[in-house]
Amino acid sequence: MHLLDITAKAVADICNANDKIELKSVIHSAVQSLGFDSFNLGSEKTAKGQFMTDPTLTNWSYDDLVAYERNGWSERDPLLDYAASSGAPLHWTHATWQAQNRFDYLEYVQSSGLVSGVTVPLLAKPDQISALTLLSWSAREHHKDVTQAAAILGMVATQRAAAIGLISGQTSVGSAKYRSLSPLQREILNWMAGGKTNTEIAVILGQTKRSIDYHVIEILKKLEVSTRTQAAAIFASL
Known part of the structure; x- marks a missing residue:
């Protein structure tokens, strides 16, 4: 053709x-x-x-x-x-x-x-x-x-x-904030919601604790929350 x-x-x-x-x-x-x-x-x-x-x-x-x-x-x-x-x-x-x-x-x-x-x-x-x-x-x-x-x-x-609504802010506020996370940050949030500490997440993902600490700070910032519990709540609501 x-x-x-x-x-x-x-x-x-x-x-x-x-x-x-x-x-x-x-x-x-x-x-x-x-x-x-x-x-x-x-x-x-x-x-x-x-x-x-x-x-x-x-x-x-x-x-x-x-x-x-x-x-x-x-x-x-x-x-x-x-x-x-x-x-x-x-x-x-x-x-x-x-x-x-x-x-x-x-x-x-x-x-x-x-x-x-x-x-x-x-x-x-x-x-x-x-x-x-x-x-x-x-x-x-x-x-x-x-x-x-x-x-x-x-x-x-x-x-x-x-x-069809995939861009231009067609998602809910919580979903939009979650979508701002990178795939690695979403994976970290999943483990956070499961009660894992930064040290445990670092071992699971093969990362340094310093790297996980940084990403957790970024996750809280992007989700516009101040605690891990609040971040987990957003994750649970998706």
Whole structure:
């Protein structure tokens, strides 16, 4: 099928999606039709790290997101900087990171089995970030205009996400605050609600106590509470 036909069908399917599950499914199908394996869509984020720690839609597993943050990539991933820019869609390969002397990131993508990807910064409201990333674990040859097709999918998917209430403050106050937590912080909150101490959580998650202490402070701040009990109450109400 021609790239234009693939893009047209994907746009139609996205526009006809009626809920989060259906939208995620049709985006994934569109991504596969473009020759990629996974996607991550972040819409109306206030910080670049949220693109990976709290994606609007993704087919990454929860464990994958936690591992990504646990390894510190939410603070040093060069693609997050690009996602937050106003640049043109970027089609990257291993050679991209070699040319930029980002051998740390090259080692990460190679160890993850990633071969290539496309990152598309999307139009967003002032002081907000929206972007779409497509990832491939296979050495496929992509059409020269695949970045433009990805940009179209990203814009349409963002609009549809807004239409079905996935962005623009459509969640309850408690849920919205919880969504501001990163996957790792949500995991920590889960253990907090179960009565675990910071020391115990550090052992369970393989983190330092200092790291857990920091995240607990951030959890309380983001949930706008002053005690662990209040944080646990919000968690229980979700």
